[in-house]
Amino acid sequence: METGEVPCLDLTQLAQLLVCPECLNLLLPPTSICERGHTFCGFCRVILEKCPACEGQFLEHARNIPVEEICTIVGNKCPYSESGCTCTLTQALLPLHVSKCLHRGVVCPLNKIPDHSCSWLGVLKDLESHLKNVHGNMISDRNYITSNVFQSDAKIILHKNEIFIFCRYLKGSEWFAIIQRAGCTEHKFKSVFRIWTSQNKLEFISMTFTVTNINENIDDVFEEGRSMILDDIVVKNFVTGGDLSMMTVVEEAK
Secondary structure (H helix, E strand, O other), X not given: OOOOOOOOOOOHXXXXXXXXXXXXXXXXXXXXXXXXXXEEEHHHHHXXXXXXXXXXXXXXXXXXXXXXXXXXXXXXXOOOHHHOOOOEEOOOOXXXXXXXXXXXXXXXXXXXXXXXXXXXXXXXXXXXXHHHXXXXXXXXXOOEEEEEEOOOEEEEEEEOOEEEEEXXXXXXXXXXXXXXXXXXXXXXXXXXXXXXXXXXXXXXXXXXXXXXXOOOOHHHHHHOOOOEEEEHHHHHOOEEOOEXXXXXXXXXXX
């Protein structure tokens, strides 16, 4: 082990010993054991006449208490197990996993974008396929977007195994622009917004923000100053011939 490395144990082989050999579910209480010590879950015990491992008889009122206690500690199923997640974790690790689980339910993030709507509802791991199949014309596989239109704009960025939604629109007398992520990875990202005049690229505005999660309300992010907000008068100073030159870049945060 290198200096400073966090010690860890591979529990793969142990986990294989903590499941019922009949249904392969964790041996949560109450368990049953046969006369040779093979352990089964209570559900399988009801439907089994003899131990399928050794043909031995089951012991009446006998349980494998140590195994039950171990499984109770490590056997917390992900709440998204019905959606396909097979993870079981300790109680302490469960909240972090739940916040990152790819089987959690999501709606199409374009529903949050003004003038866009989509009725799709599914799980996070299927979101990219949905976006490619239904909104493929909005997708960029680069980590940046360039735009020369003055009107509102929306794009999807696929980068570093993550899904990003870009939105820019005018509300009242203010221009808003934001990048949000779906949360497919544990990486941290930042967004860089840059506006310049087409006549002189040395005249520009550049703003950097932490990329927020799609679960966060866009208006709340704007009100807290965590994404781009510019007065309409300022933006119009950079408009030439009806065009607004803007680049939005997604970068992995250090």
